[in-house]
Amino acid sequence: MKGKLSKVWAAGCVLAAAAVxxxxxxxxxxxxxxxSAAKAAETKLTDKPxxxxxxxxxxxxxxxxxELGKEYxxxxxxxxxxxxxxxxxxxxxxIFTQFAARKTNFDMPILDSQNIGEAVTxxxxxxxxxxxxxxxxxxxxxxxxxASYGQYxxxxxxxxxxxxxxxxxxxxxxxxxxxxxxxxxxxxxxxxWEDMIAAAKKCQQDNPGMSGLAFHQAGSGDAAAVxxxxxxxxxxxELWNPDDRKIEGVINNDAGxxxxxxxxxxxxxLAPKGSSNxxxxxxxxxxxxxxVCVGFQWIAAMGGLLDPASSKxxxxxxxxxxxxxxxxxxxxxxxxxxxxxxxxxISKYIPADHQAEALNFIKWFQxxxxxxxxxxxxxxxxxxxxxxxxxxxDTLPYNKVFTESVPRLKxxxxxxxxxxxxxxxxxxxxxxxxxxxxxxxxxxxxxKDEQAILDESSH
Amino acid sequence: MxxxxxxxxxxxPAVERxxxxxxxxxxxxxxxxxxxxxxxxxxxxxxxxxxxxxxxxLIRLSFxxxxxxxxxxxxxxxxxxxxxxxxxxxxxxxxxxxxxxxxGAVGLQTVLGFTIxxxxxxxxxxxxVLTTLFLIPMMLSPxxxxxxxxxxxxxxxxxxxxxxDSLGLGRAEWLTNxxxxxxxxxxxxxxxxxxxxxxxxxxxxxxVPKYLYEAAEIDRASEWFRFRRITLPLVWPxxxxxxxxxxxxxxxxxDLVYILTGGGPGGTTETISFQVYKIxxxxxxxxxxxxxxxxxxxxxxxxxxxxxxxxxRLQER
Numbered sequence: 001m002k003g004k005l006s007k008v009w010a011a012g013c014v015l016a017a018a019a020v021x022x023x024x025x026x027x028x029x030x031x032x033x034x035x036s037a038a039k040a041a042e043t044k045l046t047d048k049p050x051x052x053x054x055x056x057x058x059x060x061x062x063x064x065x066x067e068l069g070k071e072y073x074x075x076x077x078x079x080x081x082x083x084x085x086x087x088x089x090x091x092x093x094x095i096f097t098q099f100a101a102r103k104t105n106f107d108m109p110i111l112d113s114q115n116i117g118e119a120v121t122x123x124x125x126x127x128x129x130x131x132x133x134x135x136x137x138x139x140x141x142x143x144x145x146x147a148s149y150g151q152y153x154x155x156x157x158x159x160x161x162x163x164x165x166x167x168x169x170x171x172x173x174x175x176x177x178x179x180x181x182x183x184x185x186x187x188x189x190x191x192x193w194e195d196m197i198a199a200a201k202k203c204q205q206d207n208p209g210m211s212g213l214a215f216h217q218a219g220s221g222d223a224a225a226v227x228x229x230x231x232x233x234x235x236x237x238e239l240w241n242p243d244d245r246k247i248e249g250v251i252n253n254d255a256g257x258x259x260x261x262x263x264x265x266x267x268x269x270l271a272p273k274g275s276s277n278x279x280x281x282x283x284x285x286x287x288x289x290x291x292v293c294v295g296f297q298w299i300a301a302m303g304g305l306l307d308p309a310s311s312k313x314x315x316x317x318x319x320x321x322x323x324x325x326x327x328x329x330x331x332x333x334x335x336x337x338x339x340x341x342x343x344x345x346i347s348k349y350i351p352a353d354h355q356a357e358a359l360n361f362i363k364w365f366q367x368x369x370x371x372x373x374x375x376x377x378x379x380x381x382x383x384x385x386x387x388x389x390x391x392x393x394d395t396l397p398y399n400k401v402f403t404e405s406v407p408r409l410k411x412x413x414x415x416x417x418x419x420x421x422x423x424x425x426x427x428x429x430x431x432x433x434x435x436x437x438x439x440x441x442x443x444x445x446x447x448k449d450e451q452a453i454l455d456e457s458s459h
Numbered sequence: 460m461x462x463x464x465x466x467x468x469x470x471x472p473a474v475e476r477x478x479x480x481x482x483x484x485x486x487x488x489x490x491x492x493x494x495x496x497x498x499x500x501x502x503x504x505x506x507x508x509x510x511x512x513x514x515x516x517l518i519r520l521s522f523x524x525x526x527x528x529x530x531x532x533x534x535x536x537x538x539x540x541x542x543x544x545x546x547x548x549x550x551x552x553x554x555x556x557x558x559x560x561x562x563g564a565v566g567l568q569t570v571l572g573f574t575i576x577x578x579x580x581x582x583x584x585x586x587x588v589l590t591t592l593f594l595i596p597m598m599l600s601p602x603x604x605x606x607x608x609x610x611x612x613x614x615x616x617x618x619x620x621x622x623x624d625s626l627g628l629g630r631a632e633w634l635t636n637x638x639x640x641x642x643x644x645x646x647x648x649x650x651x652x653x654x655x656x657x658x659x660x661x662x663x664x665x666x667v668p669k670y671l672y673e674a675a676e677i678d679r680a681s682e683w684f685r686f687r688r689i690t691l692p693l694v695w696p697x698x699x700x701x702x703x704x705x706x707x708x709x710x711x712x713x714d715l716v717y718i719l720t721g722g723g724p725g726g727t728t729e730t731i732s733f734q735v736y737k738i739x740x741x742x743x744x745x746x747x748x749x750x751x752x753x754x755x756x757x758x759x760x761x762x763x764x765x766x767x768x769x770x771x772r773l774q775e776r
Contacts, residue, residue, distance in 0.1 A: 089721065093740045100527035100743065122528040219723035274614025274632040276724055291615070420742040431725025436637045442725075453742075 037126040037346070043356040047078055052357050054083040055106035056342075057091040059280065060303045061172055062110075064377040071373050072364055079357060088279070089220045092419055099124035104347045107354045108361070110171060111345055112222070113148045117416040119345065120152040120167055126346040129166045131359060136169065136366050140383045142406055145170045149343030149382070154414045167345055169362055170382030172300055174340030175328075175409060176230065177401040179287055179295045179305065182325035184210075189327035193234050196294065196330045197266050203293035204270055212270030214292040218279040219430030225412075225422055226338050227296075228429040230329065231259035233336035233410050240413060240454075248451040252443045255333075260439040264432050276434040287324070288312065296329070298340050299402050303378050306396075326398035328405045339409040341380065375399070417457050424449045514756075521749035528743040540750035549734060550751075556641065557730045561709040563645040564652075569702055571649065572656025577690075579657075580664040590661065597654040605718025608647045609634070612719075640720050640728045647715055652708070656701050663697035664690065696774055703766050707759055731755060 052069070056062040062085045069081020084106060086094040092115060098104040099122060111119055119125045132138065138146055147154055150168035151161055178189065178196070185203050190196035200212030216223040229239065237255035240247045250256075268276075272291060275282065280301045287295040288304065288311040297305075304310050305324065306317050314320040329337045344365065346358040364370055371381040375392040380402055386392055387403045413421065424446060432442035489497075521540055525533035544550055579589055596604070611618050612633035620630040633643045667690060675685045713732040716722055722729035722737075729737075735755070739748035 089717075096528055096743065097740065118528070123530050124528070218721065219725065220721040272615060273630060274635045276632075276635040277721070286615075417742070423737055423741045427722070427726045430723050431727075434635055434637065434724030436725030436727055 037128045037131045037355065037359060039352055039355075043352040045076070045356055045360055046353045048353075049078050049080070050353065050357055051080045051082050052108065052354070052361060053106045054081070054108045054110060055095055055104075056083055056085055056110040057088040058085040059088070059301055061300045061379055064374070064379050065171075067377050068370070068374055068379070071370065072361060075364060076357075076360070081361075091221070095119075096122075096124075096419075099347075099349075102349055104349045107347055107350050107358050109345055109347060110342045111168070112342055113339070114222075114412045114414045114418045114422070116150070116152050116154070116167055116343070116345075117414045118418060120165075121416040124348055125167050126348055126355065127165050127167060128169075128346070128359070128362075132166050132169065135359075135363050138169075140385055141170060142382070142384060144339075144409060144411075145173060145341075145382045148339055148409075148411050148414070149341060150345075152414065154411070168343030169366060170341065171344045171365070171379075172341045173380045173382045173387075173402060173406075174298050174300045175337050175402055175405045176226075176296050176340075177299050177302065177398050178327050178329055179297060179302070179398075180325055180327075181290075181293050181323055183323045184293055187325065189325065190330050193231075193262070193330045193332040197262075197270070200270050200294045207293070210290070211272040211275075211286075211292045212294060213267055214271060214275065214278070214283045214286040214295040215267065216279050216283060216296070217268075217271065217276045217430065217433050219277070219427050219434075221279065222412075222422055222426060223279040224429035224433060225426040226340075228259065228263060228425070229410075229412065230296075230336075230338050231263050232256055233338075234329070234332040234334055235259040235262070236333040240450075242413075245454050246451070247454060248447040250447075251450070252440075252447040257440055257443060260429075260432060260443045263429075264439045268433055276430065290323075299398055300340070300378075300380050302326075302398060303396075321397060326401050328401050328408070335408050336410040337405045337408045339411040341382070415454075415457075417453050420453045421450050424453065517749045517752055520746055521753050523746045525746045525749075526743045527745050533746065536746070540747045541754065543747060544751050544754060550731075552726075553729050553731050553734045556728065557710060557712070557732075560641060560645060560648075560712060560730060561706055563642075564648045564709050565702055565705045567645065567649045568653045568656050568705060569698065572653045572701075573660045573694075573698060575653070576657045576660035576664055580661060590658075593657055594654045596651045597658075599651065601651065601714040602718055604647065604651050605715050608643075608650075609719050612643055634720050635724050637724055637727050640724055644712075644715055644719060644728055647719060648709065648712070652705060655705060656698070659701035660694060660698055663694035667693050696770060699766075699770055699773070703763065703770075707763065710755075710759060 052072075054062075054065060056065065062083050066081060066083040069083070072081055073079055091112070095104075095106075095109045095111065095115075096118065098106070099119065109119075109125070111125075116125075146166070146169070147161060147164070149170040150166045151164040152167055153161060153164055180189065180199075181203065184207060185199055190199050197212075204210060204212035216227050218224060232239065232251065232255070235255045235258050237253065237259055238250055241250050271278075272286060275286075278286075280298065283295050283297050284301065284304055286292045287297075290312050306320055308315050308317060308320065311320050313323045344362050346355055346362075350358075365374070366383070368383065368386055371383050371386040372389065372391040375381050375386060375389075375395055378396070380399070381387060381392060387406065393400050393403065412418070415421065428437070428442045428446035428449070431437040432439045436442075437445070520533070522535055522537060523533035524536050524539075575593060579586055579593075582589065610616075612620075614620055614630055614632050614635065617633070619633065624630055631639060633639050671689045671693075672685060675689060680688075711732050712730050713736060716728055716730055716733045717736075720728045722733050731751075732755075735748050735751045738744050738751060
């Protein structure tokens with residue numbers, strides 16, 4: 001009995017080992033680099049019912065995109081646009097785990113601009129360089145938008161790279177807006193960052209129960225990271241030197257350390273107690289509940305601030321606007337503002353008819369009519385003509401903040417190692433904000449760990 | 460008169476042995492052993508392909524620099540991943556955090572769980588209802604528990620701080636203060652999993668023979684004596700098994716950390732499992748994450764083996 005059962009176990013183990021060997025021997029069936037859109041471009045658009053699926057994180061523009069999709073359906077009645085959303089901390093995971101499986105249940109991933117490098121080097125999104133040249137007039141776009149939202153390798157700030165390939169086109173432009181209580185602080189926005197801090201401090205002192213500032217501090221996603229990067233840029237710092245791939249000694253130079261001290265020693269004390277895990281929703285809630293004097297928020301996420309149903313500042317939009325004012329970020333040593341926003345990309349792992357439809361959607365989306373509708377629904381377009389049109393500027397009171405900020409935009413790196421770098425970046429900044437580490441020590445560790453990641457990578 | 464006294468027969472009559480009718484010709488190949496093998500084959504196949512094979516695959520990947528997202532074949536790098544993991548500062552810190560959590564959470568759950576079980580076992584009326592009510596937290600999904608505790612522990616609008624504030628105790632930063640964040644995780648985990656210990660302890664308490672208590676009562680033993688000399692020694696082995704299960708689960712904690720603190724503030728509540736998640740899904744360093752996973756399995760297995768040896772010795776006494 002024992003002998004026969006041992007044979008069963010042995011047979012089972014041999015089967016398992018054989019399966020492992022077969023699996024070990026199998027090779028990846030995809031080459032490196034992004035797949036080409038050439039085949040998709042040649043595929044005729046289908047007449048059969050088709051659902052064009054996007055994957056984004058949960059925030060108002062995702063719902064606006066699905067609403068905009070109904071406009072697309074008017075041009076293509078057999079196509080339904082569906083936008084699936086995930087919580088922001090899972091945004092990268094949700095997309096890239098499906099890329100890892102070489103099979104996606106979405107057609108068009110909305111990638112954060114900094115994730116393009118990872119998607120391209122893994123060969124997960126289509127190269128649409130040739131298709132764009134033939135089908136899209138890109139002259140209406142600021143070259144930096146084209147570079148940031150679709151190109152890899154990414155060019156230096158403000159310039160497009162003529163040798164870079166295009167893997168997407170702009171979907172949503174975004175940057176930070178300053179929101180302040182003009183009923184408490186006056187109509188004129190502070191000119192410099194230090195003026196802003198002083199004004200917020202005075203407002204806090206004059207209004208017991210209110211805090212001076214509300215801004216992103218959480219140690220997840222890019223919350224704390226962007227906050228520090230804003231200050232780093234404003235005080236004349238840099239995140240890295242791309243020529244020699246140096247982070248250590250660059251980000252934690254004098255300007256970088258000054259920025260960290262301003263953040264930790266001057267801004268954090270003015271933020272509400274326990275706000276070191278705040279991100280988009282918490283900042284909006286604090287502003288809407290009248291708990292803070294000055295807030296900083298992504299423009300695309302600000303729609304709810306003017307909604308009387310979720311605001312204690314007024315019973316109507318006009319009453320709220322009597323209290324809130326919006327402006328681009330104050331300047332300091334430089335006038336840089338953070339580049340947010342995303343591009344439209346196409347998954348390589350979907351059928352050709354879906355890829356063809358996705359290309360058609362991108363082509364339609366870039367038209368002025370679609371962009372104006374996008375602006376009306378609360379999206380932030382990227383075409384220069386639409387950005388300066390009444391349809392955009394008059395739709396929401398803070399839209400002009402984006403238009404005025406375009407010449408000042410500055411982005412992160414969009415390296416393939418971005419997700420790992422961001423993890424270190426946001427964790428260490430949050431460590432400094434929450435008092436877990438001293439500001440200088442946190443910044444030095446950030447620089448050291450990020451340098452190690454870059455050095456270890458093969459790129 | 461009939462002769463009822465009869466001498467029994469010298470030898471009992473031969474008993475006819477019953478034999479099963481011969482199997483139909485087409486089923487003769489199905490012997491008992493083969494039938495037994497067939498019945499366990501599905502379970503065995505599931506075990507092999509869902510547990511054994513992934514484990515073998517994991518071990519294989521742990522010796523490579525494989526990444527699921529990169530279109531580059533895996534290269535054998537020997538023990539590099541293991542050396543990186545074992546010598547990493549991050550690993551040591553996460554291990555310390557995890558151990559503090561395990562000891563704190565499981566210790567608290569054991570004390571509370573056993574106390575509640577002891578009190579319930581003394582009641583006759585409403586015992587079933589009480590037990591069911593206490594079991595509710597255990598039935599909830601950890602993600603749901605994490606979400607509503609996150610709201611409850613919020614500094615500004617959380618109900619816990621509102622209550623504390625109304626008592627004049629001020630507002631605590633439950634999830635954002637370095638010293639309190641891990642404590643908050645322990646409390647939330649205790650809230651959810653104390654019922655598990657309670658259930659097992661209750662089973663042990665109700666199995667204690669009543670006559671032991673009766674005998675002790677006759678000898679006028681005190682309550683404390685009865686507890687120390689009868690209740691605890693008899694329930695202790697069962698309690699140890701519950702502690703072992705909880706410790707293994709606590710060691711693997713991920714979902715509460717993800718929802719409640721995200722590993723913060725500043726990474727101070729990141730556990731070993733959370734660290735593996737980051738390595739596996741932020742950087743898609745599949746090889747290194749696999750090595751991490753293998754090391755966790757080894758640590759837990761060794762700890763469980765030592766624990767079980769102690770348990771066996773206890774039961775032999």
